[in-house]
Amino acid sequence: MTINNDRRSVLKNMVKGAGVLALPLTLTNVFGETQKVLGSVLHGKIRHSVCRWCYNKIPFETFAHEVKKLGITSIELCGPSEWPVLKKYGLTCALPWGEGITRNLEKGFCDPANHEELIKGFEDLIPQVQQAGYDQVICFSGNRRGMSDLDGMRNCAVALRKLMPTAEKHNVTLVMELLNSKVNHKDYMCDRTSWGAGLCEMVGSEKFKLLYDIYHMQIMEGDVIATIKKYHKYISHYHTGGVPGRNEIDESQEVFYPAIMKAIVDTGYKGFVGQEFIPSRKDDIASLKQAVTICDIS
Template identity: 30%
Template sequence: MPRFAANLSMLYPEHDFLDRFAAAAADGFQAVEYMSPYDYSPQQLKQRLDDNGLVQALFNAPPGNIAAGEKGTVSLPGRESEFRAGFDKALEYAAVLGNDRIHVMAGLLANEADRARHQQTYLENLSHAATQAAKAGITVLLEPINTRDMPGFFLNYQHQAQAICKAVGQANLKVQFDVYHCQIVEGDVATKLRRDIANIGHIQIAGVPDRHEPDMNNELNYPYLFELIDQLGYSGWVGCEYRPRGDTSKGLQWLRDWQGRSSQGPA
């Protein structure tokens, strides 16, 4: 059965952030992920993990100036020093929190004519990050994001991400496969999971098209995909990165149904 992690940036908005750890544990989650830990000290977050018996699965490296609408700096020419300093900070947090996955957001491409220059910066920064991360046993993740939610994002397709990993050529650089983003941009999710599973380092889920619960009220057959993920031998965490329609705990009926179905075994 897939191992699910609660994304605390989206789940439990009815609670203050630090209280979301306990809420996730109360609902049976064994791991958490979130976009940014940097508003808190790593010691504060580690205490919440320990108090609630939770594993830290993933967080993002600093994404640049969020207030200005930035979505990562790793592909931005002239921002290399900022990205690398931010990644060093992410490694410091990971050393305390114990996670072995860090996602680096690619950033925005304002002008398609500049793609080649951004691509070169992207490759160089990813190579640097993967080299530094390897010293700590950490995997660096890059994630294709759909153009509807994030117009202008540098990386949109699964094949693009896989090609970049191949070009960098480091074993600890992998793709973060977000089923929601993949379905919106290109579809054919099951085929891409089968094709790319060897270099998928993390999976995230949400209902399509509205990014709500991954239940039967969306266009994807998630029970089928969960079974496929198991069949493919994926053993990592599956991040629940969706916006609850209402109360988070009540909305987890999809998870309780799946766990009940899985515990019964094959018919």
């Protein structure tokens, strides 16, 4: 693919002084040298995290050790049984999850039949999250199953409002993930940013926010940077992923992540960005290094 002058300037700034500028300037050539340009010292504008499930074939302690070497400070989507390993390696969990129905994508808050079990599960989980030193936990809307968007939003709000006193007491934010219902999660309710923002308004607490997954929302609605600028006050976490395919976030896909990272930083965001792509190459850690480098804007 051809890289225009603006993108060429961005890339030169990102690898300035790294000794790779003599190479042909493509994302593949630049970020193929991540062993040379990354290391443990990062620019600091983006707080880097990575989702555990994308690297399940690597033993967890081995993965934690490798992540630490990259300068990544969080492994997320880990449950309570894995949190001690994170502490052992001086890592945090930017977005934990629980067990059972609390991490079920299809049986979520939009269906009143799930409310009793969900409320009990999160009432138990939220204090554990605080005790571990974390301040967010993921949650899901669940599937529509013929329900209207408005009814689903109202149902979600009823249950979430019951959880807000506990969330506020323990300073833990429930973060609902935006997922695409076009390709990966058919019938999922919280599949557009505007719907999620409407639910935030209906819940009416700063302890309920959205996870803006760039991969999912590029598929579902596009216009990523404008959407982030419009709705950033409702967003407390971000995920990456190459489109199409959810693989590496380099020139093999359609989204230019340095520009998106800049837009996120420009909103004043101070949270984490979690890498949630599935490596398609032989060396998973090399792909992770590349992704962190791409997102580590100066």
